[in-house]
Amino acid sequence: MSSAGGENGKPPWWLYHGTGRPRPDLNLAAELPPPPGWRAFDGGPPLPLPEIGDREFERRLGAGTQQQYFESGTEEVTMVNAALYLRRPLLVTGRPGTGKSSLAYKIARELALGPVLRWPISSRSTILEGLWEYDAIGRVQAAAAQRDEEPDIGEFVHLGPLGTALLPYELPRVLLIDELDKSDIDLPNDLLNLFEDGEYEIRALSRIAGRQPDVRVFTADADGTAKIHGGRVRCRAFPVVVVTSNGEREFPPAFLRRCLRLEMRPPGIEQLTDMVAAQFPGVRVPHGSELIRAFGERSSSEGVLASDQLLNAIYLATSGAYSRDENWELLRNALWRQLGAAGAE
Structure with missing residues (x-):
């Protein structure tokens, strides 16, 4: 149409x-x-x-x-x-x-x-x-x-x-x-x-x-x-x-x-970016684009990731938890665990 x-x-x-x-x-x-x-x-x-x-x-x-x-x-x-x-x-x-x-x-x-x-x-x-x-x-x-x-x-x-x-x-x-x-x-x-x-x-x-x-x-x-x-x-x-x-x-x-x-199809990078902007208006998100891109790539390759898993990571990043070290990787991996994986519930 x-x-x-x-x-x-x-x-x-x-x-x-x-x-x-x-x-x-x-x-x-x-x-x-x-x-x-x-x-x-x-x-x-x-x-x-x-x-x-x-x-x-x-x-x-x-x-x-x-x-x-x-x-x-x-x-x-x-x-x-x-x-x-x-x-x-x-x-x-x-x-x-x-x-x-x-x-x-x-x-x-x-x-x-x-x-x-x-x-x-x-x-x-x-x-x-x-x-x-x-x-x-x-x-x-x-x-x-x-x-x-x-x-x-x-x-x-x-x-x-x-x-x-x-x-x-x-x-x-x-x-x-x-x-x-x-x-x-x-x-x-x-x-x-x-x-x-x-x-x-x-x-x-x-x-x-x-x-x-x-x-x-x-x-x-x-x-x-x-x-x-x-x-x-x-x-x-x-x-x-x-x-x-x-x-x-x-x-x-x-x-x-x-x-x-x-x-409903999974949101793309642009839609995820709009979603983050709506949930965090006026907030500077450290490495926000990098997080969104990484989430999109993981969701595409591994599947079954929910949008609120991204929002949880973004919130922690705005709270000062983000740093380029193994602790952040451990935390991010826990937040972005596949919903269909064993133990995900």
């Missing part, structure tokens, strides 16, 4: 430019086209996005100046924009440390879509855990303590990151489902059904909907709450879903058909 005709050489249909830099010139509500008819949802009433803070984004992406952002490649940006337009999950695969999880934070910061909702997956993760939790025991204990007044059920219902992302926000939230390949075999199919329907039921609330139709519950955002009507949640703007995988297992064909797929 030609890159001519847009701002700064970007294709005009791109809403996400891949810099991770906030775009105050972008009015996403006006510029994002309506969804395809088969991906349109009508949940409501519409909710505003939570306020976005810089602290988590700076920790994940760095606090670089306008010239110090790690720009994504054309394939990556194209697939993110396609996922935005089609309202489809983006399945991101690649080696550890290639920036799969960071992609979600870049999208959220650049498009001002609020804090990222992160759901780290383990072998014990279930769809219900991602949607909501009801502390029935806690409610019984509170009722026994209060005696004369039944506690509000909403104080004991907490939406998970997945459940929060499907609230009827005016603009899409960014949901990071991290390392789905660690999940139980059934979870991808459960997600498939949920992403098709765009809604779910909170059974603890639907059972009392006749006498208490509206209940305010906690969300996955810090100090966040939302009012649930009739015990059901239906999304309005389908979330930007970034599903990461280290490629350790195959997913069901039906799940893959409904995702857009992106393979």
Whole structure:
């Protein structure tokens, strides 16, 4: 696809430019086209996005100046924009440390879509855990303590990151489902059904909907709450879903058909340099170029090195640990041990 005709050489249909830099010139509500008819949802009433803070984004992406952002490649940006337009999950695969999880934070910061909702997956993760939790025991204990007044059920219902992302926000939230390949075999199919329907039921609330139709519950955002009507949640703007995988297992064909797929390639020297500049703005790194070049060469020859292994070495170098002696070589070799090597864990 030609890159001519847009701002700064970007294709005009791109809403996400891949810099991770906030775009105050972008009015996403006006510029994002309506969804395809088969991906349109009508949940409501519409909710505003939570306020976005810089602290988590700076920790994940760095606090670089306008010239110090790690720009994504054309394939990556194209697939993110396609996922935005089609309202489809983006399945991101690649080696550890290639920036799969960071992609979600870049999208959220650049498009001002609020804090990222992160759901780290383990072998014990279930769809219900991602949607909501009801502390029935806690409610019984509170009722026994209060005696004369039944506690509000909403104080004991907490939406998970997945459940929060499907609230009827005016603009899409960014949901990071991290390392789905660690999940139980059934979870991808459960997600498939949920992403098709765009809604779910909170059974603890639907059972009392006749006498208490509206209940305010906690969300996955810090100090966040939302009012649930009739015990059901239906999304309005389908979330930007970034599903990461280290490629350790195959997913069901039906799940893959409904995702857009992106393979993250290891960053090159230029990208590593931009990444270091973003994480260490205004800091002089002793022999920084030499370290970056050596890291790139080792990563190319030995493979399976993560970007944070470079950042760890750079940080120690700025702290005075760098010197051209055997102690530094010993330390660097320990930091840059292959992730797949025996004892690397």
